[in-house]
Amino acid sequence: MVIRKDPSEDTCPVARALALVGDRWSLMIVRDAFDGMHRFSDFQRSLAVARNILSDRLRRLVEAGILSTRPASDGSAYQEYVLTEMGESLFPIVVALRQWGEHHLFARGERRSQLVEKRTGKPVPPMMPRAGDGKVLSHDQAEVRKPR
The missing domain is CATH 1.10.10.10 (Winged helix-like DNA-binding domain superfamily/Winged helix DNA-binding domain)
Structure with missing residues (x-):
């Protein structure tokens, strides 16, 4: 159990x-x-x-x-x-999952839905965590600090 x-x-x-x-x-x-x-x-x-x-x-x-x-x-x-x-x-979470799926789970040229900005009709750019200075932050540049 x-x-x-x-x-x-x-x-x-x-x-x-x-x-x-x-x-x-x-x-x-x-x-x-x-x-x-x-x-x-x-x-x-x-x-x-x-x-x-x-x-x-x-x-x-x-x-x-x-x-x-x-x-x-x-x-x-x-x-x-x-x-x-x-x-x-939760919108950023759904967008992040969508973008991850687009990148990793579809073959080039394969049909799929697409998230676009209503105003311009252009695809929403990839979401990336950013440091305080605005630079893209990779997983090895961040850490989790657990409570004691």
Whole structure:
């Protein structure tokens, strides 16, 4: 039997973040919300996920404060799911995963969706961590300092 540690006791921000959005469906829901989806039926159609799994992930994302619910904009009895400020702050994470996937998981010339800036229509430039002086920071130029 695997005993999982309570993520709220973990001192690692990556572990805590993954406890909330680290499964495939949660991040795909967030991705679709960035693409303008709000309704359960739209998420289900896009993701082809079982209703019980989608219900569970939407509930978790609402409980975590990443999504909130509101009455449907068309006045129907349905509810819509919208990104909160906390959810919107996941945009760089989704972009970073997208860019990593574009770079490593597609052959040159292979068809894929593309993230572009609305104003110019140009691809969004690669995201890179930067030092205080603005220079690109590599993994060996940073370190994690763990609490004692």
